[in-house]
Amino acid sequence: MLQTPSQTVGPYFAYGLTPEQYLYDFKSLVGNQLVNPIDQPDAITISGNVIDGQGQVITDAMIEVWDAQNKLFGRFGTGTDPKSRFIFHTIKPGSIDGQAPHLSVIVFMRGQLIHSYTRLYFSDEDELNEKDVVLNAVPQERRQTLIAPKNATGYEFNIYMQGEQETVFFEV
Amino acid sequence: MSDLTYNLFDRKVQPPYLAPDYKSTVLRAPTKPLVVIKQSLSELTGPVFGEMHVGPLDHDLTKNARINGEPLGERIVVHGKVMDENGRPIPHTLIELWQANSAGRYVHKVDQHDAPLDPNFLGTGRVLTDADGKYKFYTIKPGAYPWGNHYNAWRPNHIHFSLFGPNISTRLVTQMYFPGDPLLQYDPLFLAVPPKGRDLLVSQFDLSITEPSFALGYRFDFVLRGTHSTPFENR
Ligand SMILES: [Fe+2]
Numbered sequence: 001m002l003q004t005p006s007q008t009v010g011p012y013f014a015y016g017l018t019p020e021q022y023l024y025d026f027k028s029l030v031g032n033q034l035v036n037p038i039d040q041p042d043a044i045t046i047s048g049n050v051i052d053g054q055g056q057v058i059t060d061a062m063i064e065v066w067d068a069q070n071k072l073f074g075r076f077g078t079g080t081d082p083k084s085r086f087i088f089h090t091i092k093p094g095s096i097d098g099q100a101p102h103l104s105v106i107v108f109m110r111g112q113l114i115h116s117y118t119r120l121y122f123s124d125e126d127e128l129n130e131k132d133v134v135l136n137a138v139p140q141e142r143r144q145t146l147i148a149p150k151n152a153t154g155y156e157f158n159i160y161m162q163g164e165q166e167t168v169f170f171e172v
Numbered sequence: 173m174s175d176l177t178y179n180l181f182d183r184k185v186q187p188p189y190l191a192p193d194y195k196s197t198v199l200r201a202p203t204k205p206l207v208v209i210k211q212s213l214s215e216l217t218g219p220v221f222g223e224m225h226v227g228p229l230d231h232d233l234t235k236n237a238r239i240n241g242e243p244l245g246e247r248i249v250v251h252g253k254v255m256d257e258n259g260r261p262i263p264h265t266l267i268e269l270w271q272a273n274s275a276g277r278y279v280h281k282v283d284q285h286d287a288p289l290d291p292n293f294l295g296t297g298r299v300l301t302d303a304d305g306k307y308k309f310y311t312i313k314p315g316a317y318p319w320g321n322h323y324n325a326w327r328p329n330h331i332h333f334s335l336f337g338p339n340i341s342t343r344l345v346t347q348m349y350f351p352g353d354p355l356l357q358y359d360p361l362f363l364a365v366p367p368k369g370r371d372l373l374v375s376q377f378d379l380s381i382t383e384p385s386f387a388l389g390y391r392f393d394f395v396l397r398g399t400h401s402t403p404f405e406n407r
Contacts, residue, residue: 001255001256001257001258001259001395001398002182002184002185002257002368002369002372002395003179003181003182003185003186003257003369003372003395003396003397004344004346004372004373004393004394004395004396005185005186005187005346005365005366005369005370005372005373006181006186006187006344006345006346007187007332007345007346007347007361007362007365007373008194008345008347008361009332009334009345010332010347011280011282011283012270012272012278012280012282012283012332013270013332014280015270015278015279015280015294015295015296016268016269016270016295016296016332016334017268017270017334019296022281024279024294024296025237025294026237026294026296027227029221029225029266029268029298030219052199052200053198053199053200053203054199056199058200060282064343066214066217066218066219066340068213068214068217071217071219073218073219079282096212096213096214097212097213097214099212099214102214104214104215104340106340106343108345109200110196110200111194111196111197111198111199111200111201112189112197112200112201113187113188113189113191113194113197113361113364113365114181114186114187114188114189115343115345116189116202117215117340119214133209133210133212134209134212137207137208137209138207142204161199161200161201161202162199162200162201162202162203166202166203166204167202168204168207169202169204169206169207170206170207170208170209171180171181171206171207171208171209172180172209172211172215172341
């Protein structure tokens with residue numbers, strides 16, 4: 001049988017997919033707290049912008065993250081933060097399947113007829129990152145687009161849809 | 173010996189990233205080739221949802237947001253099956269849906285279309301497939317609405333869907349259209365799908381599920397990426 005074709009999430013996904021975040025009267029399936037930062041002293045914050053081909057911040061993207069090691073899933077839209085960031089509260093995963101610690105990231109937005117897969121790796125895992133099969137499949141000059149620098153509260157991960165810093169997206 | 177691997181997106185039916193007639197793809201479509209990687213546990217696992225994630229009225233959009241009466245419009249019942257490419261049903265998987273009201277207006281704050289909101293209709297719901305991969309929900313037929321893509325652009329009637337399937341590589345976000353809609357031939361989103369895939373996005377009127385004196389029935393099946401076996405690599 002043929003796969004059902006994908007279509008864009010469009011500009012109006014929020015009341016269906018991220019209702020509580022956008023203050024609609026419908027219970028959210030999941031939010032951006034993969035762990036509760038109050039009871040997790042090692043919680044980290046992951047945040048970033050999604051940026052278009054003219055360097056403009058995209059305010060109607062939806063980002064999903066999957067931590068396969070801890071089986072944690074989150075979803076957040078870029079339409080509510082004053083800086084139009086996506087923000088996740090989670091813990092840093094360990095290695096899984098012989099790979100360096102990473103989060104799987106799925107990107108949806110108006111203007112994407114089909115979603116994009118990328119990965120977030122951590123800048124303080126040099127040793128494991130250097131041996132990672134997936135990172136090594138990426139041309140060296142583009143590898144940095146997948147490695148999130150550490151900041152005071154966690155990691156910053158900007159997703160560039162196009163341009164010189166275009167994020168690496170995967171066929172998986 | 174073999175490993176189960178999930179098929180990749182089938183480009184014979186899946187839309188491309190860049191479809192210039194759909195203007196907002198131009199600055200948002202990745203331009204560099206996708207990097208092919210071997211599926212690992214990261215891709216072959218995903219979130220699991222169940223009954224606890226679905227409220228008692230989430231399968232009935234005609235009831236889940238009533239304030240002082242029934243929503244206006246044509247009541248419909250949509251049913252179908254979620255399967256993989258090998259035709260195997262996918263049981264107990266979550267479907268999320270959202271749509272415009274019968275006047276073609278979304279509850280979303282960004283929607284500025286000058287058509288009335290319906291106080292008794294939110295336009296979003298959730299449903300789980302049963303043990304045979306079947307689902308069913310009630311709603312109001314969504315109206316067409318104008319959008320800014322080009323002069324006199326109107327989206328055909330549609331319902332938005334989000335499905336998970338067994339892992340993150342089977343994730344699908346799509347839209348279901350209605351049979352015979354004259355706007356389909358002008359819609360850049362629908363037309364971005366290769367011709368071979370377009371019919372798969374159009375539901376079928378189904379008299380057998382139409383409920384007498386109550387609701388028209390439509391059938392729409394979802395086919396998520398399936399598996400094939402690949403020989404074990406020497407490790
Ligand atoms: Fe829509």
